[in-house]
Amino acid sequence: MTQITEAIDIAPRPLPPPSGIAQEMENRYYTASQFQLMWWKFKKHRLALIGSVLLGFFVFIAVFAEFLSPYTPTARTPDYLFGRPQVLHFVDAEGKFHLRPFTYALTAAMDPKTFLLSVKEDTSQPWPVYFWIKGDPYKMWGVINSDRHLFGVKEGHLHLLGTDQLGRDLLSRLFHATRTSLTIGVVGLFISFFLGLIIGGISGFFGGGIDDAIQRFIEFIRSIPTLPLWMAMAAALPKEWSPQRVYFTITILLGLLGWTHLARRVRGKLLSLREEDFVVAARIAGSSDARIIARHLLPSFLSYIIVDLSISFPYMILAETSLSFIGLGLRAPVISWGVLLQNAQNIQAIALYPWLFTPVAFVIVSVMAFSFVGDGMRDAADPYSR
Numbered sequence: 001m002t003q004i005t006e007a008i009d010i011a012p013r014p015l016p017p018p019s020g021i022a023q024e025m026e027n028r029y030y031t032a033s034q035f036q037l038m039w040w041k042f043k044k045h046r047l048a049l050i051g052s053v054l055l056g057f058f059v060f061i062a063v064f065a066e067f068l069s070p071y072t073p074t075a076r077t078p079d080y081l082f083g084r085p086q087v088l089h090f091v092d093a094e095g096k097f098h099l100r101p102f103t104y105a106l107t108a109a110m111d112p113k114t115f116l117l118s119v120k121e122d123t124s125q126p127w128p129v130y131f132w133i134k135g136d137p138y139k140m141w142g143v144i145n146s147d148r149h150l151f152g153v154k155e156g157h158l159h160l161l162g163t164d165q166l167g168r169d170l171l172s173r174l175f176h177a178t179r180t181s182l183t184i185g186v187v188g189l190f191i192s193f194f195l196g197l198i199i200g201g202i203s204g205f206f207g208g209g210i211d212d213a214i215q216r217f218i219e220f221i222r223s224i225p226t227l228p229l230w231m232a233m234a235a236a237l238p239k240e241w242s243p244q245r246v247y248f249t250i251t252i253l254l255g256l257l258g259w260t261h262l263a264r265r266v267r268g269k270l271l272s273l274r275e276e277d278f279v280v281a282a283r284i285a286g287s288s289d290a291r292i293i294a295r296h297l298l299p300s301f302l303s304y305i306i307v308d309l310s311i312s313f314p315y316m317i318l319a320e321t322s323l324s325f326i327g328l329g330l331r332a333p334v335i336s337w338g339v340l341l342q343n344a345q346n347i348q349a350i351a352l353y354p355w356l357f358t359p360v361a362f363v364i365v366s367v368m369a370f371s372f373v374g375d376g377m378r379d380a381a382d383p384y385s386r
Helices: 001-008 021-032 034-043 046-063 170-206 208-223 226-236 243-257 258-272 275-286 289-325 335-345 348-351 353-379
Strands: 089-091 097-110 117-140 144-153
Touching: 034 046, 034 353, 046 353, 097 353, 117 289, 170 208, 170 243, 170 258, 170 335, 170 353, 208 258, 226 243, 226 275, 243 289, 243 353, 258 289, 275 289, 289 335, 335 348, 335 353
Parallel strands: none
Antiparallel strands: 089 097, 097 117, 117 144
């Protein structure tokens, strides 16, 4: 009798029914749509959320570059060539706090012993910073005339990231360069993305002679050395072409040369999936080849496509930056991150004007942000995985 009682005591008791909140969350999970599940999974990826915020910041800069810039990208301060970055202050030399930020003029003097230039702030000339201030006129998006800037000074000058060899504000030029570099990445990516999906889908689905011909063509493109190819293309572009025409051509070329990797991945996945039961059922039901590829096959490995997409976007940005840096891509007066870095190609710039490397920070942050977002999107594409 004692043994029976002990057995009853140690026997597993049924779990209590879930509470109202737990039951509601469980019902919400099982009734959620696919996009809701993907969004909930994406929100759990903190680095992806940080990357999304950073990308939103870059997009905001690209859209409102004219308004956010204190100067137009071609405006000069003739007496401030290779000027050092100015610092915003809230406390003056006498220790008084000011709600309105201000900056000081920078003066350079040579040390008679070391013959080195030392830059000091002239505390006798405070220049207050105003918001929503009138400044250089511009055309927002090439359509809306305006002269309002987010911030600026009424007297003196304001160069928070310094100036280049012509006295142009580096911060303003960097904002405009963000628009150029990001749009090249977006347009070039979409061209290569759709080419990769279409050509890779045809190659993997039909196979046979079509697959052989497409794969030999891909191998031919990938066997061409990249740098000599770009040197030849840069030499072939007529010097009299407008900056807009050169910009459009570089964008198209980046897209036409960047689709081969995605095409190979899509082709490999379709070769392994084209004989699956759901594909055979769709074919028996009368679905066309295009519908089977677009509706059934490509969504079945969406996570792989997202990974390739997240990798290709930084590649496009780095390709444009690298080519423009060595003089094979965009050229002045077009402004991009690579064009801005052309001024930092010598030892003198490294030693004396390190602020000219500021565009490197924008390139690194944007590439990392795209990688974080792509990683989060890859996990979200399979919301049922742990």
